[in-house]
Amino acid sequence: MGSEIFNLTLADKLYRTKYETNTDHTHIKVNDEICxxxxxxxxxxxxxAEVYKKNPNDPNRITVxxxxxxxxxxxxxxxxxxxxxxxxxxxxxxxxxxxx
Amino acid sequence: MTADEKVKVDVIVVGGGPAGLSAAYTMAKxxxxxxxxxxxxxxxxxxxxxxxxxTILNQMIPRFYEKAPIExxxxxxxxxxxxxxEHAALTFGDDQWSIxxxxxxxxxxxxxxxxxxxxxxxxxxVSLLEGTVADxxxxxxxxxxxxxxxxxxxxxxxxxxxxxxxxxxxxxxxxEKTSKEMNLKGGKTxxxxxxxxxxxxxxxxxxxxxxxxxxxxxxxxxxFLGSPFEGLIGGGFIYTAKETVSxxxxxxxxxxxHSGLSPNQIMDGFKRHPVVRKYLEGGELAEYSAHLxxxxxxxxxxxxxxxxxxxxxxxxxxxxxxxxKEGTNHAMESGKTAGETAASxxxxxxxxxxxxxxxxAKFRRGxxxxxxxxxxxxxxxxxxxxxxxxxxxxKMTRMLxxxxxxxxxxxxxxxxxxxxxxxxxxxxxxxxxxMIRGRKxx
Numbered sequence: 001m002g003s004e005i006f007n008l009t010l011a012d013k014l015y016r017t018k019y020e021t022n023t024d025h026t027h028i029k030v031n032d033e034i035c036x037x038x039x040x041x042x043x044x045x046x047x048x049a050e051v052y053k054k055n056p057n058d059p060n061r062i063t064v065x066x067x068x069x070x071x072x073x074x075x076x077x078x079x080x081x082x083x084x085x086x087x088x089x090x091x092x093x094x095x096x097x098x099x100x
Numbered sequence: 101m102t103a104d105e106k107v108k109v110d111v112i113v114v115g116g117g118p119a120g121l122s123a124a125y126t127m128a129k130x131x132x133x134x135x136x137x138x139x140x141x142x143x144x145x146x147x148x149x150x151x152x153x154x155t156i157l158n159q160m161i162p163r164f165y166e167k168a169p170i171e172x173x174x175x176x177x178x179x180x181x182x183x184x185x186e187h188a189a190l191t192f193g194d195d196q197w198s199i200x201x202x203x204x205x206x207x208x209x210x211x212x213x214x215x216x217x218x219x220x221x222x223x224x225x226v227s228l229l230e231g232t233v234a235d236x237x238x239x240x241x242x243x244x245x246x247x248x249x250x251x252x253x254x255x256x257x258x259x260x261x262x263x264x265x266x267x268x269x270x271x272x273x274x275x276e277k278t279s280k281e282m283n284l285k286g287g288k289t290x291x292x293x294x295x296x297x298x299x300x301x302x303x304x305x306x307x308x309x310x311x312x313x314x315x316x317x318x319x320x321x322x323x324f325l326g327s328p329f330e331g332l333i334g335g336g337f338i339y340t341a342k343e344t345v346s347x348x349x350x351x352x353x354x355x356x357x358h359s360g361l362s363p364n365q366i367m368d369g370f371k372r373h374p375v376v377r378k379y380l381e382g383g384e385l386a387e388y389s390a391h392l393x394x395x396x397x398x399x400x401x402x403x404x405x406x407x408x409x410x411x412x413x414x415x416x417x418x419x420x421x422x423x424x425k426e427g428t429n430h431a432m433e434s435g436k437t438a439g440e441t442a443a444s445x446x447x448x449x450x451x452x453x454x455x456x457x458x459x460x461a462k463f464r465r466g467x468x469x470x471x472x473x474x475x476x477x478x479x480x481x482x483x484x485x486x487x488x489x490x491x492x493x494x495k496m497t498r499m500l501x502x503x504x505x506x507x508x509x510x511x512x513x514x515x516x517x518x519x520x521x522x523x524x525x526x527x528x529x530x531x532x533x534x535m536i537r538g539r540k541x542x
Contacts (some may be wrong), residue, residue, distance in 0.1 A: 005301060005383050006372050008245045010364050013299070013388035020141075028522045046356050048297050048363040048390035065253050071146060072226075072390040073271030078353055088273065090254060092141040092231030099300040099344070100211030 010050055014068055018096045026066040027089045028075075034083035036060040042078045051075070068094050108260040109133040109227075112251050113440050114234045114274055115265060116143030119413025120267030121217045121430035125160060126439030128225035132446055135225050135259055136218075137251060139233045144214025147269075148298055148391035150346045151321055152206045152213070153429035155467075156436055161220060169212045171341035173316035175201035179423070181376060182326030183497035186373045198318050207319050207339045207346075208400045209300075229253075237278050237409070246282060247407035247452070262451040263408045265438050267431070270392040270416035279402065282409065287400035289416050291364060292479055294357060296394045297363045298348035299371075300341075308340050311379055323423060324376070326493030328369035332359050335488050336370045337425070338379055345379065347371065350393055352482065353384055357410025363390065391542055395421050398476035404463065405456040408529065410438040420527060422475045422540075430468035437463045482516045488538050495522055 026099070041062065043052040049068040052075065055061040071094055076086050088094075111127055113120045116138030124136045140146040151174070157164050176193025197203040222228050230408045238250035239256060239495075250260035266275045270293070279286070305316070312320050324336040334351030349363075356363060370376055394400070394417035401418065404411050412418075413431035420426040441459035445451045463469060482489065502518035509517075 005380055005385060006368070007378065008385060011396075013364070016385050017388050040357075042357045045360060045362045046295070046297060046353070048309070050362065050364070070390040071271065072295060073273075073392045074293075074353065076271070076391070077293050078357055084172065088139050088233050091139055091233045091391060094146075095389075096141055096145045097211045097387065097389055099209045099346075100144055100149065100214075100389065 008044065014049060017070070018048045018098055019067065020093050020096060021067040022090055022093045023067070024065065027087045027094070028064050028066045028069065030050065030062060030064055030084040031083040032061070034081045035062060038079075038081050038083065040080065042080065043084065046078045047075050048072060104238050106258070108250075108258050109135050110261060111263050111265060112137065112259055112261040114251060115267035115269055115413070115415070116140070116228070117147050117193045117214060117269055117413060118217070118428045118433065119415070119435035120265065120437030121162065121214065121221050122156070122432040123265045123412060123439040123442070124215075125224050126228040126436050127442050128221065130439070130443035132443060134226045135261070136221065136228050137232050137234045137253065138218075138228065138230045139230060141230070141231050142215050143230065144211040147210040148296065148389045149210040149428060150207060150298070150337070150348065151425060151428075152208045153426055154201075154204045154206055155162045156429055156432040158201065158204065160432075160436060163200070165200065165206065169216050171207045171209060172314075173198060173317075174205040174207060174321045175202075175314070175318035176320050178320060178322040180322060181493040181497045182324050182328070182373060183494045183501075185374055185495040186501045188497040188500045198315070199406055205321070205323065207332055207341055222393070222492075229369075229509055234268070234274055235436070236274070237281070239281070241358050241407075245407070248278070248282070248409045257491060263410065263442055263445065263456065265410045265412060265435070265442070266415055267412045267435060270394055270414040272364050275415040278409060284406055285403040287396060287402045287417070288293055289396055289399040289479070291350065291394050291396040291400045292354075294350040294352045294395050294421070296348055296350035296364050296391050296393050297367045298346055298389045298391075299367065299385055300344050300346055300387040300389075301380055302344045302386045303383045304452065305343055307382070308343070308345060312340050314340065324370075327490045328373055329361060329366065331355075331486060332361070333482055333489055334366070334368065335489060338376070340501045345383070347376070347380065350394065360378060361404035366526065379420060389496050390418060393421070393427070394419050395479055396531065397421065397474040397479050399479075400468070401469075401472065404434075404460040405453060407453045408451050408456070410441065410456055410459050412438050418472065420471050420475055422478055426471065430472070433468045434467055450485050475540060477540045479538075481540050485537050487534060492534075492538070495526065498522065506514070
């Protein structure tokens with residue numbers, strides 16, 4: 001029991017964070033022309049919410065779970081080719097910290 | 101839209117964090133008409149923090165701590181040096197830190213604290229536009245005469261003002277866009293960032309006060325030197341709130357990329373360290389959050405004022421990443437100074453770069469910039485001397501534990517062994533040089 005706090009998956013953790021998602025509008029777009037040229041793909045591990053994952057069918061491409069985004073901006077800074085087009089979610093949408 | 105229908109105020113502030121709210125509050129108190137645009141549903145809902153130094157806020161709202169949602173004051177501090185399994189700690193405090201004005205050091209939950217501050221700004225007369233995204237500035241004029249005259253929000257509505265104060269935080273998309281658009285000068289070095297990840301863990305008041313040895317009116321900030329992963333440059337912290345503790349780890353982005361670890365893995369490694377673990381045992385996760393921290397310091401501070409524009413807070417990179425970890429107070433100083441400058445610009449009827457430049461001149465002479473200047477070499481030191489935050493804390497704790505390791509050997513043998521262990525793998529000249537550089541971290 002006592003050790004649960006040390007074994008949470010990221011999904012468990014994000015479940016505790018409050019979001020209001022604009023399901024029909026992604027605020028993150030990855031450039032499909034540029035992104036496949038990137039070998040390291042630091043977004044796939046550098047994002048604290050693991051929004052970016054290698055596409056299982058084509059590891060050169062990535063999938064984006066924008067609804068998990070914590071809006072920190074790390075991906076914009078670490079993408080070596082500038083292939084992430086990141087806008088703020090619409091007003092009042094996205095992450096809503098209760099503690100912060 | 102005809103000219104009559106235009107909504108025009110004195111100043112528009114973008115961003116309802118400590119910088120923007122300080123600016124808006126100061127201007128409203130001076131009688132200016134102010135709109136503050138915040139993209140979160142409420143001010144604070146996108147913000148992450150923990151430690152608040154309150155010297156500037158106390159100038160704006162005397163004895164703010166009597167009404168603001170303060171979790172606990174910081175009545176003592178601990179610095180922990182982390183090794184593999186060894187550790188060493190230094191705890192210090194003063195009874196005075198538990199009574200007003202609490203050494204000006206507080207633990208807050210930013211979502212609640214910023215929301216409170218926005219209420220004070222609103223009472224002072226600020227019009228809050230929450231849940232609103234400012235997408236771009238509106239300009240007039242060309243070349244050197246070009247000036248910002250308003251803000252276009254998402255949905256294409258426009259608001260006009262004599263000046264715009266950009267306080268859009270660390271992920272400063274609008275400041276970056278505006279800097280390009282207006283050709284503002286960057287800092288001497290480019291801005292560097294750390295990514296901070298934080299968890300709010302509910303432990304309950306009783307456990308917190310027992311584990312951290314606190315009275316109910318006391319709190320503590322524990323800072324960790326040393327890293328859960330070899331070579332990773334960053335640092336961790338635990339702050340005690342009333343019913344919860346905040347635990348976080350901030351790592352430099354280059355270091356994260358180099359490590360191949362995710363910030364969440366780094367956080368888990370830190371939480372599972374034997375010393376850290378004991379504080380959290382039996383707790384429940386209440387929230388997981390992440391935020392960028394500008395770490396470039398003094399040299400990365402850009403041009404702060406132009407025609408109709410001032411930049412404040414994290415958007416200007418005003419963070420001291422030394423052991424003080426001061427950001428909110430610097431944000432408030434910049435916001436307050438920008439607000440005062442706007443008030444005198446209004447009196448003169450001139451919002452050109454000449455008048456608004458007084459903000460930059462005054463702010464650069466102030467306490468925040470003097471502090472940032474003192475630590476101006478810190479980013480470079482961390483980059484060129486990664487040992488400071490990984491190998492040395494390890495060496496220091498090892499030396500102390502070796503010194504007190506009890507065996508059948510004589511004390512002089514034990515101490516000699518401790519010293520030999522300490523020096524092993526430490527090139528002597530480099531060590532001396534690094535110690536000299538190390539002063540810049542403290």
